[in-house]
Amino acid sequence: MKRFYLAHERAILGAIGVVLFLMLWEGFERGWWAELLQPPLGPQAARFQLKPIFISSPTRIARMAFDMFFITGAIWKDIGWSSLEFALGIALAFAIGIPLGLAAGWYRRLNYAVEPFLAALNATPQVAFLPLLILWVGTGLASRVMIIVLLAVLPIAISALAAVRTVDARLVRVARSFSAGDALLFRSIILPSAVPFLLAGARLAVGRGMIGIVVGEIYGSSAGIGAMISQAGSRFETDKVFVGVLTIATAGVALVELIRRIERRVDVWRPQVAA
Amino acid sequence: MNFERLLIGGGTLVVFLLVWELCADSDAINPLFISSPSRIVHAGSALMTDPDFWNDVRVSANEFIFGYIAAIVIGVPLGLLMGTSRRLSYIFAPFVDTLNAVPRVTLLPLLIIWFGIGIWSKVAVVFLGAVIPIVISALSGVKTNEARFLTMARSFSASRTRIFASIILPGTVPYIFTGLKYAAGRALLGVVVGELYASTAGLGHMIADAGNMFQTDTLFFGVLIFTATGLVVVALLDRLERRFERWRPNVGAAT
Amino acid sequence: MTPKLEAQDIRLSYSQPRSGTQLVAIDGVSLQVMDGEFVAIVGPSGCGKTTFLSVVDGLIAATGGRVLVDGEVVTRPGPDRAVVFQDASLLPWRTVLGNVRYGLECLGVGTREADARAEKLIALVGLSGFEHHYPHELSGGMQQRVNLARALVVDPKILLMDEPFASLDAQTRELMQEELTRIWAQARKTVLFITHQIDEAIYLADRVVVFSGRPGKVKDSIAVDIERPRPIGVKRQARFHALEDRIWGLIDEDVKTKARVKPS
Numbered sequence: 001m002k003r004f005y006l007a008h009e010r011a012i013l014g015a016i017g018v019v020l021f022l023m024l025w026e027g028f029e030r031g032w033w034a035e036l037l038q039p040p041l042g043p044q045a046a047r048f049q050l051k052p053i054f055i056s057s058p059t060r061i062a063r064m065a066f067d068m069f070f071i072t073g074a075i076w077k078d079i080g081w082s083s084l085e086f087a088l089g090i091a092l093a094f095a096i097g098i099p100l101g102l103a104a105g106w107y108r109r110l111n112y113a114v115e116p117f118l119a120a121l122n123a124t125p126q127v128a129f130l131p132l133l134i135l136w137v138g139t140g141l142a143s144r145v146m147i148i149v150l151l152a153v154l155p156i157a158i159s160a161l162a163a164v165r166t167v168d169a170r171l172v173r174v175a176r177s178f179s180a181g182d183a184l185l186f187r188s189i190i191l192p193s194a195v196p197f198l199l200a201g202a203r204l205a206v207g208r209g210m211i212g213i214v215v216g217e218i219y220g221s222s223a224g225i226g227a228m229i230s231q232a233g234s235r236f237e238t239d240k241v242f243v244g245v246l247t248i249a250t251a252g253v254a255l256v257e258l259i260r261r262i263e264r265r266v267d268v269w270r271p272q273v274a275a
Numbered sequence: 276m277n278f279e280r281l282l283i284g285g286g287t288l289v290v291f292l293l294v295w296e297l298c299a300d301s302d303a304i305n306p307l308f309i310s311s312p313s314r315i316v317h318a319g320s321a322l323m324t325d326p327d328f329w330n331d332v333r334v335s336a337n338e339f340i341f342g343y344i345a346a347i348v349i350g351v352p353l354g355l356l357m358g359t360s361r362r363l364s365y366i367f368a369p370f371v372d373t374l375n376a377v378p379r380v381t382l383l384p385l386l387i388i389w390f391g392i393g394i395w396s397k398v399a400v401v402f403l404g405a406v407i408p409i410v411i412s413a414l415s416g417v418k419t420n421e422a423r424f425l426t427m428a429r430s431f432s433a434s435r436t437r438i439f440a441s442i443i444l445p446g447t448v449p450y451i452f453t454g455l456k457y458a459a460g461r462a463l464l465g466v467v468v469g470e471l472y473a474s475t476a477g478l479g480h481m482i483a484d485a486g487n488m489f490q491t492d493t494l495f496f497g498v499l500i501f502t503a504t505g506l507v508v509v510a511l512l513d514r515l516e517r518r519f520e521r522w523r524p525n526v527g528a529a530t
Numbered sequence: 531m532t533p534k535l536e537a538q539d540i541r542l543s544y545s546q547p548r549s550g551t552q553l554v555a556i557d558g559v560s561l562q563v564m565d566g567e568f569v570a571i572v573g574p575s576g577c578g579k580t581t582f583l584s585v586v587d588g589l590i591a592a593t594g595g596r597v598l599v600d601g602e603v604v605t606r607p608g609p610d611r612a613v614v615f616q617d618a619s620l621l622p623w624r625t626v627l628g629n630v631r632y633g634l635e636c637l638g639v640g641t642r643e644a645d646a647r648a649e650k651l652i653a654l655v656g657l658s659g660f661e662h663h664y665p666h667e668l669s670g671g672m673q674q675r676v677n678l679a680r681a682l683v684v685d686p687k688i689l690l691m692d693e694p695f696a697s698l699d700a701q702t703r704e705l706m707q708e709e710l711t712r713i714w715a716q717a718r719k720t721v722l723f724i725t726h727q728i729d730e731a732i733y734l735a736d737r738v739v740v741f742s743g744r745p746g747k748v749k750d751s752i753a754v755d756i757e758r759p760r761p762i763g764v765k766r767q768a769r770f771h772a773l774e775d776r777i778w779g780l781i782d783e784d785v786k787t788k789a790r791v792k793p794s
Contacts, residue, residue, distance in 0.1 A: 016366070112287075125505070128471075131482050214380040248378065441635070521664070
């Protein structure tokens with residue numbers, strides 16, 4: 001019995017913590033704690049029950065989720081729209097970021113030229129550009145895709161740049177000693193060693209892209225998860241808000257985990273370095 | 276700094292600004308859409324004399340400072356605690372990981388419901404964004420303490436508290452600084468995101484308003500301020516880090 | 531006369547995490563070191579010398595047998611024993627002075643007194659003037675001197691040294707060996723010194739104990755009857771070579787028979 005606990009201590013303690021938290025939460029909404037504290041505290045005990053508008057509760061969220069996903073199916077349309085924006089944005093970010101990063105990494109002068117812009121863009125909260133984007137292209141699909149591109153392109157470009165710059169000089173020397181031309185060098189050494197960097201950059205880009213979806217939609221769109229959350233929020237439909245938040249969180253975690261798995265498979269030849 | 280690097284980098288920047296200015300002045304592109312360096316400077320100087328502007332600056336600054344400091348005060352001890360006590364880290368880990376996975380933006384409507392559209396909802400966004408990297412970096416700082424130092428301390432019969440104070444704590448400093456720098460960026464982002472969504476004052480609010488009224492110069496000026504703040508805060512942290520880490524051969528290369 | 535340090539039939543075995551079988555690291559080692567004696571331990575790689583030292587210091591608990599200092603059993607690290615590790619393990623954020631006084635801090639000695647004592651030791655090991663330098667500014671040899679000063683400043687009864695010169699280049703190593711004899715002549719501690727290098731052991735010690743390959747056992751104990759002080763030139767003398775051959779012969783048998791078993 002004890003051995004089982006020790007072997008799975010992490011999962012068990014984690015699970016216990018989560019369960020306790022959920023019970024605490026549920027109790028606040030249903031008034032369990034208020035009831036319990038009635039005898040000692042009297043009327044003051046009523047403070048320990050909070051309105052569902054403020055906090056919702058695990059069971060309410062579960063019920064609403066079931067409803068939104070399987071009964072009315074309302075959420076699927078929103079998921080569809082958000083996924084579309086995400087896909088377009090990320091694809092564009094890759095299309096722009098990878099060539100830019102690789103070129104800047106390869107050609108030193110180009111790197112010097114591009115560097116101040118990348119640094120400035122990196123230091124700015126890119127979200128601040130959203131009003132500008134809306135000013136340019138309105139609040140339709142375009143502005144939302146563009147904000148995703150803005151947010152995701154940097155990690156991709158930077159990782160592509162780093163990939164080219166940090167290629168092991170010894171490998172390059174070996175290739176050159178075999179009279180490898182630039183193109184061959186690129187294909188046979190730079191590209192393969194670039195893969196881990198690009199994957200790491202992709203992972204970061206995906207995370208930021210998810211932020212982009214919500215940011216873009218929350219500011220005035222009528223479809224998409226972010227929009228759904230925003231509208232539910234303004235109508236104090238807290239259960240729906242939570243369902244939306246959890247949906248995005250799950251999607252984000254799933255995507256990042258997927259990329260991590262790919263990273264792990266690709267990384268098989270690497271001696272384990274603490275990430 | 277490499278002279279060529281400075282020349283090409285600076286040169287491209289200057290060329291970019293010139294082209295921008297020309298496009299706007301010659302009406303090749305409507306300045307209403309892109310503004311221009313001169314207009315931005317103009318708008319900026321006008322704003323500096325406007326008391327409302329300074330109020331916005333104050334509001335945003337407060338949101339940043341309160342949230343960031345709160346994140347440090349809560350995040351560092353929590354991270355250190357989680358790093359030292361395995362059990363505690365198992366209990367808290369699910370919550371830290373979940374908070375990490377949820378883009379703060381999604382929590383905005385929730386935070387507005389709880390804290391209203393005043394300053395406190397923004398402080399909450401800033402706090403939530405900054406506290407997670409700080410906790411995680413403090414945690415890894417504790418965990419990656421070198422075993423050889425611990426063995427050495429044990430050979431001198433050092434007590435657990437002494438080991439913590441004299442070995443573990445100093446060892447976490449580089450990690451904590453890395454976390455602080457990353458958190459500063461997230462904190463700044465929190466201010467923008469929070470204010471763009473729902474606010475009555477602040478620089479983000481100013482940017483949103485400017486956007487609505489096609490005041491592109493003001494908009495750009497606002498963005499510029501955020502960029503400048505980001506750079507300044509990181510530079511300050513670098514300075515601070517260097518003071519704390521005089522013993523290192525090359526600072527800024529933490530991890 | 532009670533030995534200063536005595537190990538009685540020390541045994542250490544532990545179960546392998548994956549296969550579950552018991553691995554015997556030390557198989558009944560008994561050793562006596564008299565007050566003021568310098569004893570060196572040599573043996574092939576993986577024979578348990580370092581583990582033995584850790585047991586003597588109390589960092590690892592033995593599965594059997596006991597360790598006595600001045601006739602009393604010890605089970606944990608204490609102020610009576612100090613270790614000079616193979617890796618200098620200097621805290622990078624402390625100056626030389628701060629590092630040397632670390633042990634005293636752990637014992638609760640006040641800073642002023644600790645600093646005064648530390649400064650004397652720093653002078654003894656030949657690093658005067660470097661008190662306020664940081665470890666990264668020091669060479670490997672200098673770092674080991676700080677390591678040594680740190681161990682000596684707590685005034686232990688017994689000094690345990692675990693291949694302290696292993697990471698130094700050949701020339702620095704010889705220099706440090708000479709320095710050590712000088713310092714030891716002044717400090718007059720009881721020393722247990724572990725090394726791979728036979729010449730180092732003979733040069734430094736009054737007596738060389740030869741460990742056999744795994745599991746660790748004492749194979750033989752050979753007295754070094756070369757008078758002190760010993761200039762480094764003593765290493766080229768015939769009697770020195772004779773001792774070397776003898777000890778090498780003892781180890782050789784072990785290395786050859788055990789060479790087929792790869793240490794895990």
